[in-house]
Amino acid sequence: NQQSAHHFHLKPSQLSLLDQADLVISIHPNFETGLSKALNSIDSSKQFIINKQVTNHHSWLDINHMQNFAKLLADKLSQIDKNNSAIYHNNLAQVDQKLEQLKHDINQQLSKYKATPIATFSNTFEYFIKSNHLQKSTAVTQSHGDRLSIQKILKAKQTMQAKKTKCLLSTTEIPSKRINV
Incomplete structure (x- = not known):
């Protein structure tokens, strides 16, 4: 698939999947212009928008942002699926540990720069x-x-x-x- 990450169009089958989803995660409607119209038609309670309040939507390049996002996502998934809340939070702990290690490794590699x-x-x-x-x-x-x-x-x-x-x-x-x- 050679579509741009920022400018793409969903197929009817993909739109149908969005309508049926329990949760739709997106960076921001303005970031993924191909999703903008589809996101506007989805109930806001089923949406999880990562960068609601920012204009630069490349927040995944900051590990602290990703740790915060992971926590918010685990909390949201736990609200939707209470039976698996412990699994989501266990996964969160594992992700957080890996992100802390990544943060440490990056800091070491960049220290001389x-x-x-x-x-x-x-x-x-x-x-x-x-x-x-x-x-x-x-x-x-x-x-x-x-x-x-x-x-x-x-x-x-x-x-x-x-x-x-x-x-x-x-x-x-x-x-x-x-x-x-």
């Missing part, structure tokens, strides 16, 4: 940078949906040179063939 200025192509990595106490020098665009312009590139290049930035984080916005390593 804490003072290194890092540029980002867009705001996608904001949560990762902040939660790991990294130094962001600039972002080329505000979000990965923004149009790129020569002016934005030149401004980012100037900032990167002035702050001696040697690292640019990007997702798929920059094709690998265009990266000069």
Whole structure:
């Protein structure tokens, strides 16, 4: 399946499954535009929206956010299915332990880069940078949906040179063939 994670369309059979679901978990209706219309037709008590109050929906890049999400999800599942509440909370404890270990491992691996200025192509990595106490020098665009312009590139290049930035984080916005390593 070559559909974009942000711009896709559900098949009628998938829409039917959503209507029958006990719980629908989504990042945010504006994040998954293909789900927007479908989510609006689902009873809000059956929805679990992860990022209701934020504009940057890449919160899974912050382990603390994911630990909070996991707890809220375990609580919600326990409300829906009381008979399996102990299983959900046992799974939560296991996930939390793994996330704590991941947090520790990432902190160790990034410790030597804490003072290194890092540029980002867009705001996608904001949560990762902040939660790991990294130094962001600039972002080329505000979000990965923004149009790129020569002016934005030149401004980012100037900032990167002035702050001696040697690292640019990007997702798929920059094709690998265009990266000069």
